[in-house]
Amino acid sequence: MTLYYSLVFALLMFEMLVFLALIVPMPFNWKRGLFSFISHSPIVAKLQYGMKITFIFILILFIDSVNRVYRVQQELSVSKNAGGAAAAVAGSERMEVQARKFYSQRNMYLCGFTLFLSLILNRTYTMILDTLRLESEVKSMKGEKPATDKKDNELAEADEIGQVAKLKEELRKRDRDIETLKKQSKGLSDEYQRLGDDFHVSDGTPKKDV
Incomplete structure (x- = not known):
């Protein structure tokens, strides 16, 4: 096995681990802390960038191995059709072609499984992150705050305070709007009553225009 295919095999073993x-x-x-380190570590980010190039x-x-x-498959087809006096020579060549076919298939499977496992790792990592996020949300809804550092707690509290202040301000605006609507409704009611008094006499018959 050549050097670069040996490195591909080592990478495949690393992916399995x-x-x-x-x-x-x-x-x-523990899992939350580990994945938080992986997500925010600059060293891991550089390693992931290098792995993408690899x-x-x-x-x-x-x-290249598929090609x-x-x-080799084409050569085997040609040697299979060869016959007559060149049968012995074709037989030795066929063994050589079979050996090259074995090595080519080995390299193809090695590179293919390495690429396939990289996709599986990426998808598994994403699914675990989603699972951790959902578990954190469930714990917060149940009142169980997950273990976080002091800075995250301060930011969360500041965000909650800001949201509470915003909601209070909206409530005050709605109270003012309600008071304004009440005044307008009272003014319309008084105006309606006044018009009713102008157009009706005390016994209920409308006034006649002079």
Whole structure:
């Protein structure tokens, strides 16, 4: 196995270990702290950027290995159709072509599984983050505040205070609007009563215009 395919195999083993680490059950606070570190660590961000570039090269190797498998398959078809006096020579060449086919398929499967596992890791990481967020929301709704640092608590309290002040201001505005509507309603009622008195006499018959 060449050096770059050995590195691809090492990367595949590393991905398997990371996947096992992601699915290992652990307490909620530990898992939350671990994924918070992964999400905000600049070192992990640089590592992820480097891994993306690496996977681009692995994709190129995968395409090349698929092309090699196709060409070897074509050579096998040609050697299979060869016959007559060149049968012995064709037999030795066929063994060589079979060996190259095996190595090409091995490289194709190696690169393919490495790329496929990278997609699984990305999706698993995203699903775990969503699960942790939902668990935090459930705990907060039940009144169980998750363990967070002091700065996060201060920011959350400040946000709550700001929301309460905003709601109080809206309530005051609505109270003023209600008072204004009451005054307008009372004024309309008085005006209606006055018009009724002008157009009706005391016995209930309308007044005649002079």
